[in-house]
Structure formats: structure tokens, C-alpha cells
Amino acid sequence: MLNRTSEPEQIGGSDRIPTWRVSLSEDPDAEWRRRFLKAAHASDIFYDARITVADAAIIFEIERPALALACERIDEWIVHANGEPSAAPRVTTVLVVDDDAEVGPLARDVLQSAGYVVLFTSDPLEAVRMARHRPGEINLLLVDVIMPLMDGRELARRLLVIRPNMKVLLMSGYEVSGLTETGWPFIAKPFNVTALAQKVADLVGRPLP
8 A cells, every 4th residue: 555755855946836756655556556647637736737646756846835735635546546425625726916015925824824825926927827737726816906016806807717716805005995896795905814815715615634
């Protein structure tokens, strides 16, 4: 019965998307690899060559914020490939866009602690790139309304063209007119971390841990 025998070790890639290696207790056969990769590619975390089984190791690419969750899923897929029953929980991904050097990272940390996969950027154009090219779903956009490069409402409209099923949660530390007309929910900054976690959980239909 195969199992994971090491923590992830970075072996390459870039600062944005490192390449990681985790060791297995033995070199799996072709059928085990097929079952493992089928589960991995169906998960919306990995696709194509972003994860592979090489000798007695699993090699994969993932953003650092999603590494802990990826390892949890890898352990579940190992159980599945071993032929044991497992129930993989739904992965929920949140894209946080905020140019505030304190609030954006705080929101990222709060949501990661709550078990979400969090993509974070301070650049609206980078957010557009993520929405276009990242595999899998992005379930929620948490976006600051007032940003120098682009109004958060305009960014949300652009991203919804790419990701029409994505939910939107606006945030701002200022009084901004016209928010009600968007129809999107709003949370004021500075926010209580519990209030943020609950607001996000309500929107994505996921209970708090």
C-alpha cells in the first residue's frame, strides 16, 4: 500500500509557481498512476502536465498559498489510487484583488486559514490574466472598489465575461456611491476577520470550519 513519505520540497519552477516534489513509499505501477492522475486532473487544482508521477515521487506545480491544500488532496488521491474509499471535499477558490499593503494580505491569510484556495494580487491586470489562464473554477472575487489602475466594479465586470459563474464581493474603506446598483454584496474596511470569513462562507455556500 503506497503512501507519501515526505513533505513537499521545491525543486524548480518560478517564484510565482514553484515546482514541488513529494516522495512515495515505492514506485507505483501503471494502473496506480492512471487512477491517481485521473483523480488529480478531475480536481480543478491541477491539469495536464502540472502534476505527474515520476519513479517513486509526485512532481507538481502549485502556487505557495495553495500548497497545504494541494498536499491534503494528494493524500486523498493516494488513498483513491490504492483502492480505498475516500470522499474528496469541494475545493473553493477565492481571488482577492486589493492594492492595500495591509488589508489584501490580511484577507488572504484569513481565507486561507478558513480552508480556501486563495489567489492574491494587487494588480487588476494580473487578476485578468489569472482569470483567463488559471485552470479550474474561481468561485469568488473579493475586490477593492477604489484602486489606482482600475475601479473594482469595472474589474468585476471584465472578469465576469471570462468567469460568468463567479460570485463577487466588493470592499472599500471609503463611502462610494453606486454600490447598491451593482447588486453585489459589500463589506466595509477595516473588517472584522470573523465577519469576512462568514460573509465569504455565505456567498459560496460553505460552512465555517
